[in-house]
Amino acid sequence: DAGVTQSPTHLIKTRGQQVTLRCSPKSGHDTVSWYQQALGQGPQFIFQYYEEEERQRGNFPDRFSGHQFPNYSSELNVNALLLGDSALYLCASSPGTGVYNEQFFGPGTRLTVL
């Protein structure tokens, strides 16, 4: 089992551009959550996908959007990039949406906005 995988590993973009990050959940997991981790900070919840729908959203603007595919993989899209969007983007998967279900994190995508 490869666990949670994310691509790409690193990405450099300029202000105003758009970016798409990808996540494949751990085998047997159907729920995917996305987090933003700024340098020296804890991860911040962006949103969660289950059954191809956004279940919950954190305090992030509409520039952040996502999608979940029938095979449970997910994409995070960020439009009109700002310098402040530079961060490590973590994807986490879990087996269902139960409150006690452990979230397994991927290695992250390091996004740099110049």
Added chain:
Amino acid sequence: GENVEQHPSTLSVQEGDSAVIKCTYSDSASNYFPWYKQELGKRPQLIIDIRSNVGEKKDQRIAVTLNKTAKHFSLHITETQPEDSAVYFCAAKYSGGGADGLTFGKGTHLIIQP
């Protein structure tokens, strides 16, 4: 929304000594409290968690305590070893109203001095 405060931001202890990291949360409806360990350049990994109906949980050298009345929870690591050096994050989760994302503290950098 939920807010999690974590202290201290940096903790340096001698190898073999104990380490304690403390967190407080704001939403009394939160009912699940995991702790994650993140080594430099790696993904966060769950090391222990506790549910709101339990006061204490132990796993070998690691223990977590929860005081629901005071809304705080703590991580205790005994007989610290060099491999315990990492950043530790506490988190809280509230599942009411379909909400399911984790709210993280800002992290504690634990340094084990030889």
